[in-house]
Amino acid sequence: MASESNTVTVLYYHQSDMTSICTDVLENLKVEPDKRVIFPRSYREDKIIIAVLDGNCHVRNSLGDRSLFS
Template identity: 45%
Template sequence: MQPEVNQVTVFYYDSDELLTLKTALLSDLNVSNDRVILPQGFRHDKIIVAVCEGEVKVLNALGDRVDQEPARLQFA
């Protein structure tokens, strides 16, 4: 029997929405040669960036502040 990983957080880009980094929490996955085996149905149309052990909470990511007003610089 192959070992299992209780939970992993997967960071990925959807092929339909390449500008938004997404995450998914997956449970009870098999491990082979120290690599987590993601289900083929999950991997379809995704670019997998990272697989992290456990539940990961993203606090900030690239592009989070794109919609905010730019900072105003003042020079003396």
């Protein structure tokens, strides 16, 4: 089965500052047949990846935050 490319939203902490969750939207990443997304090694450096979400997601709030949209 051939691999595909996808857009994902990544939730992560910087290793040097774990006080707030950061997000990035990445496009055209290789996705293996088992749905595992392949990140370039350079992207993973200095990050603790918490979650990988399908598509371009907007995080309304995270741990300790209140929603600005309510």
